[in-house]
Amino acid sequence: MTAISLGLDDRGGLLIDDCRINSARLLVVDRKDSLQGARHGGFNSGLHSLAQRLPVSVSRMKDRTQTGWLFVLPSVLILSLIGLVPLLTVVNYSFFEIFILDARFWVGTEWYAEIIGSGRFWASFGRSLLFSTMILCVQIPLGIAIALCIPKRKIWVGITLAVLALPLLVPWNMIPSLWLSLLNPETGLLGRILPYLGWPDNWKLSAQHTWAVIVVMDVWHWTSLVVILCYSALATIPQSYYQAAAIDGAGPWQVFRHIQLPKLHHVLLMAVLLRFMDSFMIYTEAFPINAGGPNGATMFLAVDLGEDIKAFNYGPSAARSVIYFLIVLTVAWMFSKAQGKLDGTEAT
Structure with missing residues (x-):
């Protein structure tokens, strides 16, 4: 359950402090819009307007995060292959007695000991x-x-x-x-x-x-x-x-x-x-x-x-x-x- 604390700023605008939306990021509400909501319909109408816009804002933030990961994913995969393939190869070799690359015998952890x-x-x-x-x-x-x-x-x-x-x-x-x-x-x-x-x-x-x-x-x-x-x-x-x-x-x-x-x-x-x-x-x-x-x-x-x-x-x-x-x-x-x-x- 998400804990939301509400309050009024010094200009009468509605403030929201949501510490658990989108990985603990602070959701900042436009004070101008919240002030207008408070003027036209009072505190309740402003809160109702804010509640309607909140899911849309969270959805947009999630979409941006997913799009960012799509751009980063190719680099992550390439770097993972460059680092993991040699590492796994070396770990594999460490358990064998290797005379030539095609002639090897299992020795387990003998080399480590x-x-x-x-x-x-x-x-x-x-x-x-x-x-x-x-x-x-x-x-x-x-x-x-x-x-x-x-x-x-x-x-x-x-x-x-x-x-x-x-x-x-x-x-x-x-x-x-x-x-x-x-x-x-x-x-x-x-x-x-x-x-x-x-x-x-x-x-x-x-x-x-x-x-x-x-x-x-x-x-x-x-x-x-x-x-x-x-x-x-x-x-x-x-x-x-x-x-x-x-x-x-x-x-x-x-x-x-x-x-x-x-x-x-x-x-x-x-x-x-x-x-x-x-x-x-x-x-x-x-x-x-x-x-x-x-x-x-x-x-x-x-x-x-x-x-x-x-x-x-x-x-x-x-x-x-x-x-x-x-x-x-x-x-x-x-x-x-x-x-x-x-x-x-x-x-x-």
Whole structure:
């Protein structure tokens, strides 16, 4: 049963608040029409006219919703096929021992038990988790700081954002080549400067230096995304908030904590999710740097998966892919729950 609350506005018009019509959408009645109804026939005639028009309005809203779904349905079907067919194929392969694509033997969950019980998996998992943690600890605070320092004038805002977006335009497969060229001790700019700061020429033999290169490379490539997201949220804050804070004598830290940071909650949650998912499965940028070396120090989850694929171990590699997918899906679900709690907190 639909609950409808009625009342009169300040002009004598009839207002209706229906919170359950058409998926909890608010049905707004034209005040002019309701006012005319009240004038000609009083409250009862206006209510009678409104009751006659209510089913028509709901029917029109339903028709528009159905028409919208007809336009969206082809894209939904195409994206579902693109995503589901490869996923189901990989899940199917994970239960077989595959020698060639036409010769396979059922092994059940053997690959899953072997992978989860191996130290190799947990070592690569720990490296990937450590790398993602380092990336988030650097990129999120750095992105917020840069976003706060962007000039306020419109012309400089456009120029600054355009310059910051340049690293995002570089293809993933070109990033390692670019940095390896810069670090070349004979021809690279950084390769000639860094030795004066104690950087070794054979840095690929050091796990610490290899990690430093990969982390700095990823920070250079993706911090701009965090900056743009944070600036887009900061730009929505009305100037009246800052004026009120200035009148109250609030300092920069109070302004950031009580005005800017609450506006960044949703954007930061999105930035953390995007950067975690991408950095956790890093491969294209990491593998060309040192191919998982030295001595497996940069053998991340995706790099480890690539080694299985190159060895034609289709069954174990498929099982690894499913496990990695479930990990990322679980993290995405946790972020979704956190987003829902954040929305509920702000609503109350």
